[in-house]
Amino acid sequence: MDWDREARTGLAEAVYCAGKTPAQVDAIALAALNEGRRLLLTRLVPERRAALSPHVREALDYDAISATAILGDPAAARPGSVAVVTGGLADMPAATEATRTLAFHGATATLVADVGVAGLWRLMARLEEIRRADVVIAVAGMEGALFSVLAGLVAAPVVALPVSCGTGVSAGGRLALGAALGSCAPGLVAVNIDNGFGAAQAALRILALAHPPQ
Incomplete structure (x- = not known):
């Protein structure tokens, strides 16, 4: 994971879940959890989410319409x-x-x-x-x-x-x-x-x- 992306560009790292196995998504999410990092996951379709470990599923704020999930606390509000x-x-x-x-x-x-x-x-x-x-x-x-x-x-x-x-x-x-x-x-x-x-x-x-x- 490119954890330094936000420092370089102002935009945090995200995980494009299409094409990744549930085990790979699990491993990425668990690493972020262990390091206390926030993470955005995109193209996480419901069937792929259902195949994740219970621990990861419970930690995700999931939205089925957009197939996105957010891991971690809300970000600080920015102007605009x-x-x-x-x-x-x-x-x-x-x-x-x-x-x-x-x-x-x-x-x-x-x-x-x-x-x-x-x-x-x-x-x-x-x-x-x-x-x-x-x-x-x-x-x-x-x-x-x-x-x-x-x-x-x-x-x-x-x-x-x-x-x-x-x-x-x-x-x-x-x-x-x-x-x-x-x-x-x-x-x-x-x-x-x-x-x-x-x-x-x-x-x-x-x-x-x-x-x-x-």
């Missing part, structure tokens, strides 16, 4: 805020991965869910709340129109998080990713499909610049 805005409820796995990653690092996150462009009045009703955030993470699948709409309405940096929900040409999230990359809204940036963790990490770096340690 992030709005995580989703087009629909189908976007919640990636959005929740982002909010959980932010919470692990002590960042305040407001979740504004189900305000996609198919019902634009829903977004407009929450717009002033969104505008108060230092960073906005826009989460959308289908055609990904939310990215351009939000980036044209708020002054804060907008991180586009395309998700894989959708059918036909939208399947797999590539259409939403293309919409983010091809957006005419200036200043919009994008992370990979379903990468809620990466979107949160980008937001944390922006917050660190906006609110440097005193």
